[in-house]
Amino acid sequence: xxxxxxxxxxxxxxxxxxxxxxxxxxxxxxxxxxxxxxxxxxxxxxxxxxxxxxxxxxxxxxxxxxxxxxxxxxxxxxxxxxxxxxxxxxxxxxxxxxxxxxxxxxxxxxxxxxxxxxxxxxxxxxxxxxxxxxxxxxxxxxxxxxxxxxxxxxxxxxxxxxxxxxxxxxxxxxxxxxxxxxxxxxxxxxxxxxxxxxxxxxxxxxxxxxxxxxxxxxxxxxxxxxxxxxxxxxxxxxxxxxxxxxxxxxxxxxxxxxxxxxxxxxxxxxxxxxxxxxxxxxxxxxxxxxxxxxxxxxxxxxxxxxxxxxxxxxxxxxxxxxxxxxxxxxxxxxxxxxxxxxxxxxxxxxxxxxxxxxxxxxxxxxxxxxxxxxxxxxxxxxxxxxxxxxxxxxxxxxxxxxxxxxxxxxxxxxxxxxxxxxxxxxxxxxxxxxxxxxxxxxxxxxxxxxxxxxxxxxxxxxxxxxxxxxxxxxxxxxxxxxxxxxxxxxxxxxxxxxxxxxxxxxxxxxxxxxxxxxxxxxxxxxxxxxxxxxxxxxxxxxxxxxxxxxxxxxxxxxxxxxxxxxxxxxxxxxxxxxxxxxxxxxxxxxxxxxxxxxxxxxxxxxxxxxxxxxxxxxxxxxxxxxxxxxxxxxxxxxxxxxxxxxxxxxxxxxxxxxxxxxxxxxxxxxxxxxxxxxxxxxxxxxxxxxxxxxxxxxxxx
Amino acid sequence: xxxxxxxxxxxxxxxxxxxxxxxxxxxxxxxxxxxxxxxxxxxxxxxxxxxxxxxxxxxxxxxxxxxxxxxxxxxxxxxxxxxxxxxxxxxxxxxxxxxxxxxxxxxxxxxxxxxxxxxxxxxxxxxxxxxxxxxxxxxxxxxxxxxxxxxxxxxxxxxxxxxxxxxxx
Numbered sequence: 001x002x003x004x005x006x007x008x009x010x011x012x013x014x015x016x017x018x019x020x021x022x023x024x025x026x027x028x029x030x031x032x033x034x035x036x037x038x039x040x041x042x043x044x045x046x047x048x049x050x051x052x053x054x055x056x057x058x059x060x061x062x063x064x065x066x067x068x069x070x071x072x073x074x075x076x077x078x079x080x081x082x083x084x085x086x087x088x089x090x091x092x093x094x095x096x097x098x099x100x101x102x103x104x105x106x107x108x109x110x111x112x113x114x115x116x117x118x119x120x121x122x123x124x125x126x127x128x129x130x131x132x133x134x135x136x137x138x139x140x141x142x143x144x145x146x147x148x149x150x151x152x153x154x155x156x157x158x159x160x161x162x163x164x165x166x167x168x169x170x171x172x173x174x175x176x177x178x179x180x181x182x183x184x185x186x187x188x189x190x191x192x193x194x195x196x197x198x199x200x201x202x203x204x205x206x207x208x209x210x211x212x213x214x215x216x217x218x219x220x221x222x223x224x225x226x227x228x229x230x231x232x233x234x235x236x237x238x239x240x241x242x243x244x245x246x247x248x249x250x251x252x253x254x255x256x257x258x259x260x261x262x263x264x265x266x267x268x269x270x271x272x273x274x275x276x277x278x279x280x281x282x283x284x285x286x287x288x289x290x291x292x293x294x295x296x297x298x299x300x301x302x303x304x305x306x307x308x309x310x311x312x313x314x315x316x317x318x319x320x321x322x323x324x325x326x327x328x329x330x331x332x333x334x335x336x337x338x339x340x341x342x343x344x345x346x347x348x349x350x351x352x353x354x355x356x357x358x359x360x361x362x363x364x365x366x367x368x369x370x371x372x373x374x375x376x377x378x379x380x381x382x383x384x385x386x387x388x389x390x391x392x393x394x395x396x397x398x399x400x401x402x403x404x405x406x407x408x409x410x411x412x413x414x415x416x417x418x419x420x421x422x423x424x425x426x427x428x429x430x431x432x433x434x435x436x437x438x439x440x441x442x443x444x445x446x447x448x449x450x451x452x453x454x455x456x457x458x459x460x461x462x463x464x465x466x467x468x469x470x471x472x473x474x475x476x477x478x479x480x481x482x483x484x485x486x487x488x489x490x491x492x493x494x495x496x497x498x499x500x501x502x503x504x505x506x507x508x509x510x511x512x513x514x515x516x517x518x519x520x521x522x523x524x525x526x527x528x529x530x531x532x533x534x535x536x537x538x539x540x541x542x543x544x545x546x547x548x549x550x551x552x553x554x555x556x557x558x559x560x561x562x563x564x565x566x567x568x569x570x571x572x573x574x575x576x577x578x579x580x581x582x583x584x585x586x587x588x589x590x591x592x593x594x595x596x597x598x599x600x601x602x603x604x605x606x607x608x609x610x611x612x613x614x615x616x617x618x619x620x621x622x623x624x625x626x627x628x629x630x631x632x633x634x635x636x637x638x639x640x641x642x643x644x645x646x647x648x649x650x651x652x653x654x655x656x657x658x659x660x661x662x663x664x665x666x667x668x669x670x671x672x673x674x675x676x677x678x679x680x681x682x683x684x685x686x687x688x689x690x691x692x693x694x695x696x697x698x699x700x701x
Numbered sequence: 702x703x704x705x706x707x708x709x710x711x712x713x714x715x716x717x718x719x720x721x722x723x724x725x726x727x728x729x730x731x732x733x734x735x736x737x738x739x740x741x742x743x744x745x746x747x748x749x750x751x752x753x754x755x756x757x758x759x760x761x762x763x764x765x766x767x768x769x770x771x772x773x774x775x776x777x778x779x780x781x782x783x784x785x786x787x788x789x790x791x792x793x794x795x796x797x798x799x800x801x802x803x804x805x806x807x808x809x810x811x812x813x814x815x816x817x818x819x820x821x822x823x824x825x826x827x828x829x830x831x832x833x834x835x836x837x838x839x840x841x842x843x844x845x846x847x848x849x850x851x852x853x854x855x856x857x858x859x860x861x862x863x864x865x866x867x868x869x870x
Contacts, residue, residue: 241803241806241807242767242768242803242806242807242808243723243768243807244720244721244722244723244763244765244768245721245763245765245768246765246767246768247766247767247768248767250797251803252861252862252866258806258807259807275723294870338870342867342868342870383868464869473869474869475869478861478865478869509794510794510795511794529795529796530797530858531854531857531861532796532854572765646853647850647851647857648852648853648854648855648856648857649853649857650857
C-alpha cells in the first residue's frame, strides 16, 4: 500500500463467525472521507435489506478519519455505525464516543474496524499495531465495564484504550452503550456487540500519524485556532458572567470560569479557574467548569479536575471524588458530562433529598446514577428512560402491566423519599433484564407499543418526545424554529447535531448571529431570535443543509461536532467571526492534498444523502415525508395562549412545517414530494451504484 | 537593555493593569498634563477618560466597553440606574431578559437586599416604567424592558435558560 497521509491506510475486517481477520485498503472509501462515511457505505453495500440489529447478518463499523490523532484539536472521536435497535425499523444509526480509543486506533495504523458475524463464545478483539487477534473473554463476560477495562488494560498495558460493553450490552438491552476510558460512551449499540458475543475491543498503537505538511505549519495552525478562534465547550464564545475582557456575557454559556470558582478537590489544594480571557492560550482548559454547570454549586468542592478526550483543549468531563459514594457501595471517583449526569436526575423524577448539605441532592443523584449506569453500560435514549419510568408510574400503567410480586419488590419508597439509592436497584433491573419493568430498556417506541402508552405520553411537552420512531428532541424547535425541527427529523435516532445550536447558544447578540448567517446562506432571514420565529423561508432550508452536512463532515473527519465548526470566535477584533475553512486548512496540511470548504461540504453532502438512501432501504419505502420526517403533536399545540410566530413560543405550525420539508428536500436535491433521494442527485454525488441498488429495490422516486 | 520606564509609561501601565483587574482608575493628584500627553500619543490609543467629568481612566484593550459602563454606573452608586441600563441593553440587543442574580456578582456585588430595594425603587418610579419582571418555573426572577420585548417572550426565554436547556443539554 502507498504511503497515506492523514489516513492510516488500512481497515480491519473481523469475521466473528469464522474467526478470519483481514486487512483492506481504506482508499476505496476516500470519497466518503472516513468515520460516518465509511460506516454508511459498508452498511449500504453489505447488510441485506430486512436485517435486524441483533441478527448475525448485521455489521458494526468503528471508524475514524484522516484528522483523527493528527494533532487537530478535538479530533479523538470514534464513529460507530450499525442498525439501531431502538428504531422500529432498526434503521441505521450512529453512536459516537470520545476518549482515547480513536487516537490509539490511528496510532496502530487503522481507519476502521468492520465487525461481522457472531462468535460462538464470548471474545474480545486485541489490536496492538500489526498484531490483531481474537481472545477468550470468559474472564470478563458477565462483569461490568469498569472491571472489563481494568482486566484488559492489565493484559495490554495502561497505554491501551479498551472499548467495552457491560451487562446491558451482553443481555442485548436496546438502550446500552459501548464505552472507553470509564466515561466516554457511545449510546445505542452496546447490544449489537452483545449479540455478536464481542465483549470489548482493546487497541494500542505506537506508530506515528503521517502528516504531509511541515510540523511547524501544523503548530502554527493549531496556535491560530487556540488563540484566535476557539471558545469554551459547545464553542460558546462569551463568559457566563460579566467579566472585564468581555463585551458580552450569557448565563447559559458554558464558558463558566470566573474569579473565585475552583476545582475544589484538586491534588495539592483548590485550583482557581479565574477569568480566562479570550486569547489566553494557556487557560483554554480552565474555561469550561462543567462540574458546577451540570451538577450545581455543590460539585465545586468535589471537583478534582476537568478532564476530556485526547487532543481536546476543552475539558468538558468533570472528574469528581465524592467519598460518601462508598457508603452506596461505589467508588468515590466518578466522571462524566452532560446527559451522563442529567439522565439519572430525570429518573429521580420525584426529586432528590439532601445528602450531606442543603442542595447537594441533585449532584448525588447524578453521581450515583452515572456511576452505576456506566458500569452496567445502560444508555438513556437521551434521557427518555426517566420519562418512560415516570409515565408508567404516574399513569398507573405499571400497576396494571407489572406482576404484583414484581411491582411490590421495586423500592418505590426510595423514589418517593427522593433517595438516590433507588438508582442502584433501577439500573440493575434494566441491565439484567429483570422482570417486566426492564422493558424500559427497549426504547420509547417499543415501550409505548408494549404498554399501550397513549397520546398523553406522546403529546405531553414535558416528555420531550420528538418522533414516534422513538426518539426525543435534541436541539429541535427551540433552536431556530424550523431549522432545528428539520434537523431533528432527519436521522433515525435523536439528532446529535451541534452545528446550529452552538451558534444559537454562542452568547452573541442576534444581530451578530444574523450577520454570520447571512454570510453563510446569503440572507439574515435564515435565523430568528429565540422564541420569536417567523414563517419558513428558503434561507432556513439552506441553513438546515449547512448544519447537517457540517455535522456529517465532522463525524467523518473525525472532529468533535460538540465543538466544531468554528463558526464564531470570542474576539471582538475579529468581529466575532470564526473560521469555517479551518477543517479544510487542517485537511490540506495533514494530507498534502488541496481541500476547500466547498470540496469537503460536497463530500459531506454525499455522506448525508447516503444516510438517506440507507434509511429508504431500511424502511423499504420512499415516503420519507409521511413515514419518517414526522413530529408529535405537542410541538404544534404547546402554548395554547400564544399564537404561532409571535414572541414567547417555540411551537411550530403544521402547514408551515410541510413547506419546510419541501424547501429542504429541494435544497438537498431530493424528491420534493416524498423526500427520497433521486437518481439524478445520487449520480451528481458520484453514487450511481447506490441509485442502481435502490432502483433494483424499486425505491427510487 | 531594558528601556527606561518614564512617568508616562508607568501611568499607562497602571491604567492597563487596573482595567485587566476589572477596575477603573480614578484620576488622582496632578496628572492632567501627563494625561494630555498620553491621550495625544498614538501608542496609547487604547487609553480613555470616561465618566461625566472624565474622572475615570481605562484601557479598551484590557476592558470591554460594556464592562466599563457597568463599572461607571456603580461608581455613581445608583443601583437602580445601573440595573436598568443593563436590562435595557440586553432586552434590546439579544433580546433576552436579565437574571436578577447577575447583580450579585462582579462588577455589581449587590446583596439580595440591595437588589430587592432597587427593584422596589424601580417599581415606584416612572423613570423605570418600562422594566418588568417575569419568573421561570424554578422561581428564578428575570427582568426585561418592554421597550424591546414582551412579557411572554421574556418568560419563555427565562424558562429556557433556567429549566429547559437542562432537558436538552
